[in-house]
Amino acid sequence: MITPLVEARDIVKRYGPTVALADGRLTVLPGESHALVGRNGAGKSTLVNVLTGLQAPDEGTVRFDGEPAPPLADRDAWRRRVACVYQKPTVVPELTVAENLFINRQPLHRGLISWRRLRREATALLDTWDVHVDPEARTADLKVEDRQMVEIARALSFGARFIVLDEPTAQLDNREIERLFSRMRALQDSGVTFLFISHHLQEVYEVCQTVTVLRDARWITTAPVADLPRAALVEAMAGEAVSRQEQTARDVVAAGAPVVLSVDGLTSESYQRVDLTVRSGEVVGLAGTSGSGKVELAETIAGLRTPTGGTAQLQQRQLPFGDVRAALRAGVGFVPRDRHEQGLVPGMSIGDNATMTVLDRLGRGGFVGTDRRRGFATALIERLDIHAEGPEQPVSDLSGGNAQKVVMARALASDPRLLVLVNPTAGVDVKSKESLLARVDSAREDGTAVLVVSDELDDLRRCDRVLVLFHGRIVAEHPAGWHDHELIASIEGVDSMPEGVDHG
Template sequence: MTEAESGVPLAEARGVSKRFGSTVALADARLRVMPGESHALVGRNGAGKSTLVNVLTGIFPPDAGEVRFDGEPAPSPGDRDGWRARAACVYQKSTIIPELTVAENLFINRQPGSRGVIGWKRMRREAADLLAAWDVGVDPSAEAGDLSVQDRQFVEIARALSFGARFIILDEPTAHLDNAEIERLFTRMRGLQESGVTFLFISHHLQEVYEVCQTVTVFRDARWIATEPVSGLPRDALVEAMTGEAAELGRSTGHREPVTSQVRLEVTGLSDGAFQDVSLRVRRGEVIGLAGSSASGKVELAETLVGLRRPRAGRATLDGTPVPFGDVRRAVRAGIGFVPRDRHRQGLVPELSVGENATMAIAGRLGPYGVVAPKRLRAAANGSIADLDIKTWGPEQPVNGLSGGNQQKVVMARALAVEPRLLVLINPTAGVDVKSKEALLGVVDQIRQRGTSVIIISDELDDLRPCDRVLVFFHGRVTAEHAAGWNDHELVASIEGVSQ
């Protein structure tokens, strides 16, 4: 037992389990956060971190186990004031309302006043006192939408502290900060720790764990794996705990010869708010992967290439012709196919049939004068159903009646219908079963042999195994490249920003 474990934890989870239907989100999970420390919680996507945060903040009651604060049982599930007085989370996506002032955000739903009349002067005064007490240099009269990302974070921390909570969870707090802002955040965290505030720090950037945390807990596959002092934990050992693979034994993708065909996509100096100065080449028949944390900029770059976004600077060409930024229809006509990250919100029209969804991108080819001929639609849809082995009773079936895996195949069919020269896939196997995953990734091998270039953007390592190269994004920049033959350990280390 370490010295930290010998005292009473400020926050503790004991044997916590949580299921959602057949999905095990947490299994006998545990966590001990000691007063005044900054405690890191790390793990790959799906490790159970988010579910544990929801349990620790009273959003989800555990199915088994218990949560304790300062040695006492957690409040009952319906006691929101009790939970707010003990724990709060500052999420990656801000909960600050931009149209309100800082003071209004600090005291929302508890504004000072009497007889239903808000005391505006008193609220601004109390807001100023609260911000000063926690050294947050923000004007309480300023509109929250005008604040920087970091100042919004500080306002959220101050709001949580005003309820009496001294256990603050920071969920990916550095995702949208530059290096100077990150250092300012860490300085502020250290000052708050000295004032008696305790942090649970969640980050995909392991280098930051070593900079700001004293203890780290690792989750993998919804289970607790280890809790160790940061100072005595080698970086390789931390990555090994997260992946379950030793550095020398990590699963390899197998070596492949580099692709040397003609360059198809050339990106030069592309920049936006989420990524900076990105340059890359993709050759004919080459498959490259883009890896990185959820806020690394990889998804935004992909959405720029397919016409969903317009960059601030830089250029991209496809077979020598400029890529039409900010125009999805022109991108499709230019030969760019696309599977979006969320099939429900971006990929399917649930009220339409399988055939209508699968052929939507080529509707103009299915009849004269823009009128779709049913026979042509049915023939094209039947071809896609056969090619991708979509389990349906026919093209007329409503797409919302299919399983998740078959819905994803319909989205893939629509992308392939345009016979793309470049196919961009974002999280192509998210939420599908193992057989559907194999089928979807099998399509990549088929089309690369026909000369189609493919970019795969994914948080799942298995999605990246068909790639000839994987580029790693970190804080909006390409920081590493791994040729086929990478193993899980070295790729995860690059994604997490660990110096080797």
């Protein structure tokens, strides 16, 4: 029997009432590339935090090469065992490659840094691992793939032979990805072991020998990649519910319904040449992984961001970019992705929070009628079924579900032509989720165009169609009635529609 290089057993990790990992397991053998896959929220990041010594598990054990993991406080011992190369680089961009390789441990001569020795040791390290990068180059000037190799070389210099690659291909094109994979294979031949995390399942089959699946914070399966067909892998990630889901009974949006939102060639650092339309009374979903660009696209339409190219029209008028107030005046209602950071003012009352977008309707000359605002807020509380003592109650007193209803109330208060919802049911209980989604149905029936961005399949089932973004591009469109595994396969990049498909 080969002793695993890394073994995690029965890992449990809680954050207050939230169970981030209920049954984390991983066994990685020396010299392999082992994939860790699962949908957003499956527990991958939590398991990586435990494996890299950033957090201690509440239950369970981690062993390296048969020995117990070192104490969390012994950072040097962790560095000798494991390193993580994240999607966002951790190198210091203004320093040279050599300086980054030996940061905080530069060779000294008489108490001063020996620059000649630093360059010599950096060159030797890069040569040892066949990393073709100039040690005197400024790290900010390197390609993304070369910065990643510098981080890997730095980790190897501590003695670590287990490298976690967290979404390493997210910012690479196809040619760069193939070069990265070639370097990974060469490092494997030299005795380096990888844990490879990617939302692109095609990459798992290209570069990994074994795959572990997490779902709903639990270990589901570990299998040789060659023995696990793609359909079986997607099913393991999606669960058993791969049959067609029943959709909410409703009329099909007429093809002749007026177009409310028209997006043409919208481009930014997060997405490229996006075209889409949303008609009156239509609910369109945007799905994708965390790095797909879906949230950034929605935030652009809502006025939070400014694209680098393209246009968006709301009822044939140019939509303002980078100006939330102007977007509100144009007819956009918005539920942001984080109610705590972006959605609520905790020191204010429910009524203040719910009506802050319509104060101009509640008074004249800059004065707001107290009774009128209280009446308007009370109506919103009843409409959204917010469980509260009244509009004067501090919003900070509310449960998560009721707080989210306040955010939705504010978005609906202005009677928007377009409603943009980002993760509208995140962190709420089942009853609150159903109530919030019912408001989406009501908006639809009123003729409002709705754009829903969510990681929750239940949110997306309310949609007339779902557009899937992958690496910043719309790659698939699913009409209502999709199978879970079909949508997840598109999200994870297993299949895609040809470029040029009409999304309107």
